[in-house]
Amino acid sequence: MEVIRATCAGACYGVERALKMVRQAIADEQQSDVTSRPVYTLGPLIHNPQVVAELERAGVQAVASIEEIEHGILVIRSHGVPPALIEQAREKGLTVIDATCPHVSKVQQAAHELHAQGYTVLIVGEEGHPEVEGIFAYAGADAFAVRDADELPKVLPSEKIGVVVQTTKSQNALATVVEELQRRGLEPLVKNTICQSTRKRQKAAEELARGVDAVVVIGGKISSNTTRLFEICKSFCPRTYHIESPAELNPLWFEGAKRIGVTAGASTPEEQITAVIEALEALE
Ligand code: SF4
Incomplete structure (x- = not known):
């Protein structure tokens, strides 16, 4: 293995x-x-x-x-x-x-500038997430948040929409929201504020998941960026598992698997990744 x-x-x-x-x-x-x-x-x-x-x-x-x-x-x-x-x-x-x-500060600043320019700010992100709550404070009273295109209200509060994105959202979520706004005839001003760390981890997770038999995603169960990595990997590799520590690894998950991929969220320290890799290698 x-x-x-x-x-x-x-x-x-x-x-x-x-x-x-x-x-x-x-x-x-x-x-x-x-x-x-x-x-x-x-x-x-x-x-x-x-x-x-x-x-x-x-x-x-x-x-x-x-x-x-x-x-x-x-x-x-x-x-x-x-x-x-x-x-x-x-x-x-x-x-x-x-x-x-500093990347979150940039989103806050972008929301503030869009609001100051008369845009109604649409935050593509998880309402209730602390980062999104912070962004709201810069985005004006008419700002609103959606997780994806399905959550867009039928009637939008304005035709002049400026879009910012929670740093850990996926490119796909942003793209579908923007496409839906355009389909409705709007021309949103989009500030793609997804952070590079997130983009790189998501791209690497996709590449990994495409070429292995099972994937282990390490990180807090309430971590949104880790959950996003899990969702991405799961869509390419059904045998994807989200764990916080090596103790959760179940050998049955990997029966017959020749290649096991490992990725980890942005809040997962190196020691935890090393511990999981060592535990997986010990399963052989
Ligand atoms: S993922 Fe990390 S680098 Fe990117 S915005 Fe969040 S804390 Fe900052």
Whole structure:
């Protein structure tokens, strides 16, 4: 049995940057002459339970809202947040470390510019996802979000539509939404804000899935970019499995398989990928 890793897989620039910033904040506080302050994140720093547990052991607490924090340091995740929330945290006296991924900041900026130019902003993304909620705050009151073309309302709020995309959406989802808008006679102004890391991982996942008998996708079950990789691989290779750790591997999945592909979401650290590859190789 041959285990083949996708040419591009695992932790992306924005996730590594956020992890580095939070680890630096912990180290700075530990070295501080004054009493060290607690470090918080709004929600888990990344959608990877193993990494979040490791950060918890190092003293980083994930909270659901800033009301839960009395004092200390608040790290903003790579997904970004509405600007009002950062202001609120600062007014409360918290030290804010903004780890919003620069690519997400670009989407927020694009939404802001489209709105300022009089466009109704359509976000191709998952409503309720923290990144999308952050983008909404820049996109004007009439902005709306759809996951795909099927979710487009029959009657659109405006004929002047500007499109931005959640960084982790697939090219295909964007293309079908734009095609449907054009089919309805509109000429949307499209800002393709899918991040390169996402594109490269998706392309590599497709190439991988086309040439293997089974695929293992590693990453948090609530990670949208990992779920997208799973969907892409599954569409080319029905024997595709999404796991968070090697303990979930089931040898029956790979019966008769000669080539097993491995890919991983943008919030999956290298150690987790290596552990899965080693476990797969041990199945032989
Ligand atoms: S997937 Fe792209 S946008 Fe999201 S954190 Fe990583 S680099 Fe940033």
